[in-house]
Amino acid sequence: MHSSKPSFVLGYHGCDKEVGLDLLNRRIDLKVSENAYDWLGPGVYFWENNYERARQYAEEDKQRTDSTIKEPFVIGAVLDLGHCFDLLEQQGLDFLSFAYEEFKKSCEEQGEALPSNKPFGPIDFDFKKRELDCAVIQTAHSLYKRLEGTEFDSVRAAFFEGDELYPGAGFKMHNHIQIAVKDSCIKGIFLPREETVLDPWAE
DSSP: OOOEEEEEEEEEEEEEHHHHHHHHTTSSOOOOBOOTTOTTSSBEEEEETOHHHHHHHHHHHHTSTTOOOSSEEEEEEEEEEEEEEETTSHHHHHHHHHHHHHHHHHHHHTTOOOOOEEOSSTTOTTOOEEHHHHHHHHHHHHHHHHHHSSOOSEEEEEEOOSSBSSTTOSOBTTOEEEEEEOGGGEEEEEOOOOOOOOOTTOO
């Protein structure tokens, strides 16, 4: 399977303002997220070409009791996705399905229960605690390295998140493309111009 992404993409990352300024001034580096529930497995996470969703995320995260965000902030990054495990392409989805079957067989052989995707809380219907997906993607990474002798640099997927955009819609309010990348994929970070949300009904 080959999915080389030769062009650069822009990613946006919601964070605390103090952290964002430290990143921009190179006092600290972006950290790889390695939680067992991370949707796309280990990596540095970005919203692809979506400043506004990154800003919304930072605002939402601030409301959580365990949040480290005091003042929501967004940084931008120039990303080279390199050899990408792209779940917007059929070959990527087929390989993920194969990885699931291999992971399931391994769990059965070891007498272990499959992890599951579940909400963080009783009113979270988006199943954001993706322990099953994370485990399957990590299996895909291992399989690919064993079969092809190389590694993925990034993982890319679409997520359909939030309430219906309008009654009966197949679209959700927070649909987005998310990317998890190795540190080497980040070619530079920048302070985005604050983007204006257009009101289509404004006169």
